[in-house]
Amino acid sequence: MIRSVLSTQPVVISEVPLQIDPEEVLRFQGYKKGRDRPAPAVAEIYEQALAEGERLMKPRAVYRAVTVTARGADSITAAGGVELRIPEIGRLWGAVESVGIAICTIGEALESRVGELWESRELPLAAMLDSVGSASAECLAEYVNDLLCQVAIGERLKVTNRISPGYAGWDVSEQHLVFSLCPGDPAGVTLNSACFMTPTKSISFLVGIGAEARVDHYFTQCRRCWMKACAYRRAPAERTVRRN
């Protein structure tokens, strides 16, 4: 487990008691939060896919931190000279001193099962299980982001919300730079020349770390954090991505 959010040695996070957020599954199915509900026939498939997903996912992540040597309005340079070009990151994250890089995956078993279901033409279940896999990877990334915040509190540091290549204007081709800063192999994740991760239900992300880092720039992290007794909580928990 992570002892320091500034660990420069890659740390593997395993044995994660991950709770899949059902709302996230529905979002991947195109349902609007708080408005659309699945019809009874769909709800049955949804329950089946959730149960299969919980059995098949093997959540795992690798994490390491790197010192920041330069900051610009739209860029961050990490020790070793790796420059990440992320639009508006200077404004969004403020004065970060390090970046933390995490590569998260739920493993291959779920996507193999989705492949089998497509082969046997069980299409509704295949599509729903695929959404469960995508939601699980998102929840895992959220879990790790929460965990980093919790560890950082003990070090009097703040951790920003995560950002991933391919989102918020950050070019997906910089996925290679992310992998050069943190190897995916300890979590069993590889990257090909087209920036495609294997297993596919994987997420890489970056967070900013620092005593003066700006947090919550697009989402109040505490809303999904399970740390009940946190004295620094900024919002009540609506739901968590950790099994109790």
Ligand code: SF4
């Ligand atoms: S409750 Fe908020 S401040 Fe406390 S550890 Fe969780 S995310 Fe961080």
